[in-house]
Amino acid sequence: MLKRFYHAFQPRKISRDSFEILPSHELLQHLGFLRQTQSGLVNWLPIGLRSLNKIENIVRNRMNDEGHAMEVQLSTLSPKGLWETTGRWSNTELFKLRDARKAEFCLTPTCEEDITNLMKNYISTYKDMPLLVYQITKKYRDELRPRAGLLRGREFLMKDAYSFTGNREDALKMFDQMNAVYSQIFTDLGIPFVSAWADSGDIGGDLSKEYHYVHPSGEDTLLTCNNCGTSSNIEKCESFPQEMNTHLGDVNVKYTLNKAHDTLICFYYPKDRQLNWNLAMEAAEHDVDGSMRYMGEDEVLKIFQESNEDLLFSRVLRIMDCRLSSRSNFPDFPLRQYLKSNFGQIDDVSLVEAHEGEICGICNEGLLKANKTIEVGHTFHLGTKYSEALAAQFTDRDNKISAIEMGCYGIGVSRLLGAIGEITRDKQGFRWPSKIAPYRVSICVAPGNNEIKQRIKQEIQETMGNEIMDKFNEKLGLGARISYSHAIGIPLCIIAGPKNWPNVEIEVRGKNWLNDNIPTWREAHKKLHDTLKWRVIEGDSKPEKHIVPIEHLSRVLALLLKDL
């Protein structure tokens, strides 16, 4: 039998000094988790794939057991026709291709079109629903500015689930239940998370929640109330100043028209703030008939200039942000011809993006705190946007034909690995929760101590099985092996040598990110330290170490892993 090498992707030298300065995606590459091939594209290497598979299985298990969802796997090649029907073929982030017979396809970035088109074959009456279907597959998005690493890749692993229900009430129940499943998934993953109300954006629908990790490297911002605890994406967050009507500086104005083009709506807000378009629309929608469209400054000025002194609008509605006062410095009204009697005004609404320190618009009591976050999951109630476009209909209880109510629920599986890596890393490397570390335990012996290694392996094989990492580059000495084990984030590192044999040392690299208090092992240690001859060495700056004789190793490993 030819010997095989398992350490091909390990670095040849372990220089811990370099870890600190490398960005996460470079550290992932240096340590052998993956290798970038092109901007936004990666090859997964063995330890990276192990962690990725673990995350995937955490998601899958909850989707099956709690979500009662059915797993499918749709083709990656989706025909142009479907996307034209829903109006999404023009999306510039689609990877598009033609086959030899000139038929056009995209590589699926998400599968609302395909799943709707599939499921309509299997749903004919309300008795066939509710249904929940999901897949965990590679998705493709031709990001013009892909971020290095896994946070915004052009090829990524995503879990996407889709629900099909016969009425809005069931759809909202399903939305709530899926959010409960998401809480379980993110708790399983072992990193504190925040869920936040969010804007539905391009996907459509009217209810949407995002799941975030709070971290300074994040690109998103969440605002969280210190009283009611609600978190919201900045696009959804309404806030009020601690003192109303106190703005003394310049005022900005943005204009919009109603659909009939006979009403001009003017939003006034402090010049040093950003207009929040969602809030602006909400403020206006009760007083304006029909939908509105946003007009750019230039467009409005052009209309005003070409107005030729005619009366342009039958109504002008002015909406004032609550921060403005009568002493604010308002811009001139640009129309010279108007009737005072046509003017309406709404005061004291909040029109701008929330700032930290302002008052929560939901409870009207607490103060908002802004956090940088990384988004890792999203749930949507879609309504009938896709089912109507693709004629996915069913016969309801009253024998009427209706469009199916849908929801969709995404989790970025490879993104999670990138995000958790970023969050857990320290000077020594990554520090994964044990459930997603590439291995749970490593065996580090100095080169040449193969018998000791084999004896340890034999001892823990039954309990640790496939979770043991013991194959190191032979050139690495004991110290470098320990450093590598710590760097790739294996939570428990077994260190042994002839000197203390048959005692072995367990160095704890892992960490409980959800709950750092009172690890349960301390209770066990109190009761069992005599029986198991189990000693603990703790220091302020050094990792915690446990020393046990080889015959009790499995038991102590299991007790320690409970906390990690």
Add this chain to the structure above:
Amino acid sequence: MLKRFYHAFQPRKISRDSFEILPSHELLQHLGFLRQTQSGLVNWLPIGLRSLNKIENIVRNRMNDEGHAMEVQLSTLSPKGLWETTGRWSNTELFKLRDARKAEFCLTPTCEEDITNLMKNYISTYKDMPLLVYQITKKYRDELRPRAGLLRGREFLMKDAYSFTGNREDALKMFDQMNAVYSQIFTDLGIPFVSAWADSGDIGGDLSKEYHYVHPSGEDTLLTCNNCGTSSNIEKCESFPQEMNTHLGDVNVKYTLNKAHDTLICFYYPKDRQLNWNLAMEAAEHDVDGSMRYMGEDEVLKIFQESNEDLLFSRVLRIMDCRLSSRSNFPDFPLRQYLKSNFGQIDDVSLVEAHEGEICGICNEGLLKANKTIEVGHTFHLGTKYSEALAAQFTDRDNKISAIEMGCYGIGVSRLLGAIGEITRDKQGFRWPSKIAPYRVSICVAPGNNEIKQRIKQEIQETMGNEIMDKFNEKLGLGARISYSHAIGIPLCIIAGPKNWPNVEIEVRGKNWLNDNIPTWREAHKKLHDTLKWRVIEGDSKPEKHIVPIEHLSRVLALLLKDL
């Protein structure tokens, strides 16, 4: 909690009569394994995905445990540059696309280019090898004539492994070891298989073995010797007639030139046979310097016509198939100007494609039998074709820079599902080996007997866990449920009702395809039938049935499954 439906993809009516007339891919679709979206593209549905995952894991486990291979997952988007370097970008079966920045990619149909380009970063000296790396990922091939179903899809799941060794000797050892692993994998899959020497074709390299299932629906032909047992692909098979030199009919001739264009080689063979180009090249290569190229009839005639009566070739080599005799009807020699002294002749070699009933060219004793087959795996010794093109080099023991010796090893994972489905199906539907059936056991009770179902489920939950199928369309009666269970190929079907309770019936649908003799359960039954109150009903035309009280169900299920 909203109730969920799990039977969405089950047919609404089970009409067994239709099963027999449906082609396998339509039966797979009718029963809910998958759904074709476009020619050569499928969506995998829950039970199909379960079977696919099982095949995938059988392959993965052997690759890890016996192959000692490292699993990776390469990006599906492979840059044009790599494929231009190896000369394969012109392949018309590549799906090609451009990203927004106009960079060109193909969707990988196989990954020799990408893996070589990856691994050269991790291999610098002979000490870094041997290495064996594999992945199980979707591959893409723009087949102009995709076959319906899974046998020749445009998107398919493939296991592709690649070996890297420092010399030819190790490469050949690796090739042998991988073939041993393949034997284990195909034995695990539970269907009799044949391995055959094959031609390397387009992939390159000089040693190649194929793995086939013998089945009349197959598109390939294998010839197998009834004495030495060797199987060969028709392109590789040498055969001899039972009586040499007895052909009395017309003779065909094909011409080729050596590289220097000064030697004409003429292959003579019976007109009613096909020239085997591999055999022809082998027959000529010892007597001709340099490589040869095949010339079409037209090309040769043109040269002859334009010859202008000059002496064209310094040498003419005539190679005679062993079937020809002096009394065969030879064509005229087309050149009028030649020197008799320039002529050479090789007699009694075999030049044509083997026929069933001829003598094996390997042992020279047995007779060949021809079988239609389905190819499901392929192993190649590649040599240095890709490593040379992509500069994947290493420093050898003598400090010299050499190209890495490579091998590649493929298994069509989704193709296997299609092939095994085709092989195992009968009037009742599919009859998978138990390891790849979507579930191992079903619980069939008449609608309304939910308590009995729950009691059975509880009894077998611990031993059968996730392998129990008990969710049927509520509209289906007991008979239809049993038919569906049999149709999707669940090997054991538990049937129960209030009448015989607490006895339950196990109907055996499964079959041991590798060894149908003396199932081990008969031994167990002899010893245990009293203790377990285990009765057996067997009839010629009906499936075997076992009757046991509920408390012994788990034990009997386990005994029966051993044989399936």
